[in-house]
Amino acid sequence: MKAFTFTRAADAAAATRAASNGHAAKFIAGGTNLLDLMKLQIEAPDELIDINRLGMDEITTTPGGGLRIGALVRNAVLAAHPLVRRDYEVLSRALLSGASAQLRNKATTGGNLLQRTRCYYFYDTTKPCNKRQPGSGCAALGGFNRVHAILGTSENCIASHPSDMAVAMLLLDAVVETLKPDGTERHIKLADLHKLPGDTPEQETMLERGELITAVILPPPPAGRQIYRKVRDRASYAFALVSVAAIIGEDGASRMAFGGIGTKPWRVPAADELRAPDDIADTVLAGAAGHGTNDFKIPLTRRVIHAVLRDQNPERS
Amino acid sequence: MNRRVKSPQRPVTSSGRNQVGGTSGSRAGAQNELCVRDSKRRSNLAQTIDITLKVNGHEHSLTLDPRTTLLDALREHLALTGSKKGCDHGQCGACTVLVDGTRINACLTLAAMHDGDAITTIEATGDARLAALQTAFVEHDGFQCGYCTPGQICSALGMLNELDAGMPSHVTADIQGAGMALTDEEIRERMSGNICRCAAYPNIVRAIAQVQERAS
Numbered sequence: 001m002k003a004f005t006f007t008r009a010a011d012a013a014a015a016t017r018a019a020s021n022g023h024a025a026k027f028i029a030g031g032t033n034l035l036d037l038m039k040l041q042i043e044a045p046d047e048l049i050d051i052n053r054l055g056m057d058e059i060t061t062t063p064g065g066g067l068r069i070g071a072l073v074r075n076a077v078l079a080a081h082p083l084v085r086r087d088y089e090v091l092s093r094a095l096l097s098g099a100s101a102q103l104r105n106k107a108t109t110g111g112n113l114l115q116r117t118r119c120y121y122f123y124d125t126t127k128p129c130n131k132r133q134p135g136s137g138c139a140a141l142g143g144f145n146r147v148h149a150i151l152g153t154s155e156n157c158i159a160s161h162p163s164d165m166a167v168a169m170l171l172l173d174a175v176v177e178t179l180k181p182d183g184t185e186r187h188i189k190l191a192d193l194h195k196l197p198g199d200t201p202e203q204e205t206m207l208e209r210g211e212l213i214t215a216v217i218l219p220p221p222p223a224g225r226q227i228y229r230k231v232r233d234r235a236s237y238a239f240a241l242v243s244v245a246a247i248i249g250e251d252g253a254s255r256m257a258f259g260g261i262g263t264k265p266w267r268v269p270a271a272d273e274l275r276a277p278d279d280i281a282d283t284v285l286a287g288a289a290g291h292g293t294n295d296f297k298i299p300l301t302r303r304v305i306h307a308v309l310r311d312q313n314p315e316r317s
Numbered sequence: 318m319n320r321r322v323k324s325p326q327r328p329v330t331s332s333g334r335n336q337v338g339g340t341s342g343s344r345a346g347a348q349n350e351l352c353v354r355d356s357k358r359r360s361n362l363a364q365t366i367d368i369t370l371k372v373n374g375h376e377h378s379l380t381l382d383p384r385t386t387l388l389d390a391l392r393e394h395l396a397l398t399g400s401k402k403g404c405d406h407g408q409c410g411a412c413t414v415l416v417d418g419t420r421i422n423a424c425l426t427l428a429a430m431h432d433g434d435a436i437t438t439i440e441a442t443g444d445a446r447l448a449a450l451q452t453a454f455v456e457h458d459g460f461q462c463g464y465c466t467p468g469q470i471c472s473a474l475g476m477l478n479e480l481d482a483g484m485p486s487h488v489t490a491d492i493q494g495a496g497m498a499l500t501d502e503e504i505r506e507r508m509s510g511n512i513c514r515c516a517a518y519p520n521i522v523r524a525i526a527q528v529q530e531r532a533s
Contacts, residue, residue: 005364006383006429032425035386036406048383050430080484085492096487100510101476102413102422236487236509 002044009049012056012179012212018049020181020210027051027212029072030107032099033115040125042132056214059083065220068177071110071213075165076101078109087221090245093228094168100237110213113166113176113193114205117159118239120144130156131201141291147239150288150297152263157201158291159263161194162239166265168228171245171257175217181210190216194264224249229308230259231300242301248312256305258284261297277306368432372397373441383429388412390428391438399439399467403512410511413468413475414438420475422510437474439467446528447474453524461515469511473525476507480529499529 009015019025026045028034029052037043056070059081067088069078078084079095099107107115121127121139128137140148140158149160174190193205207213224247232238240260248254252275257267271283281302288298365380372395379394388405391397391414400423403411407425414423415437441447450470453459460466480499485492488506497503504522513521 001384003364004383006366006427028427028430031427031430032407032422035425035427039405048427052430076479076484080482085485089492092485092492093487096485096489096492100407100410101479101486101507102410102420102472102510103407103425105419105475106421106426236506 001038002041004045005047007047007049009051009054012051012054012214013183015049015051015054016179016181016210016212018047018210019212025049025210029111030074031111032103032107033111037116040123042123042125051212062217067218069109069216069218071108071215073109074105075099075107075109075112076104078165079104088168088172088218088226090171090226090228090247091165091168091218093226094164094230094243094245097228097230097240097243098164109165109216112163113169113190113213113216114207115163116204118162119148119159122159131159131197131204134200134202144293145291146293147241147260148291148294149263150261150290150294150301151266151285152196153289153291154197154199154201154263156199157197157263159197159201160260161262161264162259163265164228164230164240164243164259166190166194167243167257167259168245169216169218170265170267171247171255172218172222174219176213177215177217178207179212179214180208185214187217190265191267197263222247224253225312227308227312229304231304242297242304244304244308246308248309254280254309256280256284256308258301261288261301277309278302280309281305366429368429370395370428370431371433371435373436373438374443379428381428383427385428386424387414387416387426387428387431387436388423391423391436397438397440400471401464401467403465403468408512409465409468410472411465411468413472413511415471415475415478418475418478420472420478437471439471444474446477446532447471449528449531450474450524453527454521457520457524457527458517459521459524460513460517465511465513465515469508469513469521472508472511473521473528476504476525477529479507499526501526 024045025047028048028050034043057072058070059073060068062068075095079092085092119140122129122132127139130138138157148158169190176188176190176193178186195203227246230240230243232240242261243259244256246254246256255272268284271280274280285298290298364383366383367380370377377395388400388402391400400414401411403409405424407422412423413420416434450473486503486506488502489497501522504525
């Protein structure tokens with residue numbers, strides 16, 4: 001691990017100012033992804049700003065009937081919160097399907113959104129990776145890309161976004177609340193937070209330098225049954241090959257968001273208007289392209305859409 | 318236990334390059350090389366951080382390189398080598414300890430982030446449930462080589478705390494329900510962050526189930 005200075009921020013405003021001063025300063029909250037990457041020197045911040053004692057760990061109802069989740073709420077605490085279990089089951093389910101209990105106890109809401117890809121080549125510092133080292137190339141194209149994205153890719157990067165939590169939050173139209181170093185707050189739709197890789201896969205979000213996620217806000221709970229279905233290579237403690245977060249109404253209308261298949265949490269609102277599983281799949285998978293060993297994700301996504309709708313409406317199968 | 322309290326205060330100012338499977342300790346050559354190559358950052362190496370950890374009821378004041386993980390602080394500075402370094406990347410669970418009663422991977426957190434926190438390791442004494450788990454693992458042969466065992470037992474202790482708090486899991490059918498039974502399926506899911514290279518899983522499940530059954 002490269003050397004760094006360690007500071008403990010007095011408050012959120014001081015943290016953002018400190019992070020904007022250092023050339024390579026990082027906030028550390030749970031640290032479960034950042035320290036993993038620092039040990040491999042994939043991340044090498046000069047300064048770590050510990051934000052663990054800034055509060056921001058409460059879950060409160062909003063005047064509009066939604067939920068405000070502090071950025072430092074741990075994944076396990078969020079999944080187990082009575083209001084989340086009752087009103088946003090898809091979020092509880094998504095969180096519980098991710099990582100291990102030890103990691104969920106440490107990982108935070110804000111950090112989960114900012115976790116980095118588990119692309120094998122991003123992690124292998126002996127291989128080219130445009131995300132890790134811009135301009136060096138992409139070893140996943142033409143390499144083993146079983147876990148990689150089929151949507152939102154570019155010729156520079158096909159890394160998938162690993163979060164389960166973000167998929168459920170995207171489905172729920174979550175909004176990310178941030179604080180900038182100049183003291184202004186802003187609200188960013190989760191749908192807009194992550195960037196497509198394009199020519200700059202190293203730029204993963206629209207957050208500015210020093211900008212701190214302070215909370216995630218959920219709108220009032222949606223009507224309909226909430227489902228999170230995750231397909232993976234083992235029964236527990238594995239990233240999604242394909243995951244679907246869905247809300248299905250009594251009239252059969254559905255809305256869905258997807259994990260494991262996109263370079264960011266993936267959602268195609270136009271598919272909400274459709275009823276037939278194949279029509280939904282056609283719309284979601286428009287433009288999807290496999291890269292060899294992840295070709296299977298295209299038919300698998302279609303089958304998972306069928307399965308989610310069939311399980312909800314058994315007579316339709 | 319008390320004779321271990323005195324901290325060796327060994328400087329670990331370039332414990333870096335903890336790679337997969339790496340062990341900490343005597344790597345002076347590699348460390349010196351790293352320091353020289355990294356001369357631009359040398360000024361940073363001067364930083365040490367003073368913290369207090371309350372480990373198994375005993376307070377320890379430590380002066381550490383900020384890079385020191387909680388696991389290395391326990392093993393290398395407090396000589397509490399029960400917590401094991403397996404993968405050093407949060408994948409195997411051998412380093413599992415409890416912080417204020419909650420299980421975490423000690424390898425994926427910095428000691429500096431835990432100033433003032435109460436840490437429970439496998440060396441703790443006086444916790445009836447921890448003792449019951451240790452006995453049950455022996456009775457049921459819940460290990461072969463034993464390397465993962467401290468992490469398994471600390472993880473099981475944390476898991477039972479989570480069950481007490483009514484926390485659901487991925488396999489809980491009704492996550493809105495209050496009480497949940499600790500079925501074998503629940504134990505397997507809730508313990509999935511602990512890998513056993515010897516595959517003693519069936520006996521680990523039995524040991525944990527016995528502790529829960531006898532308590533209820």
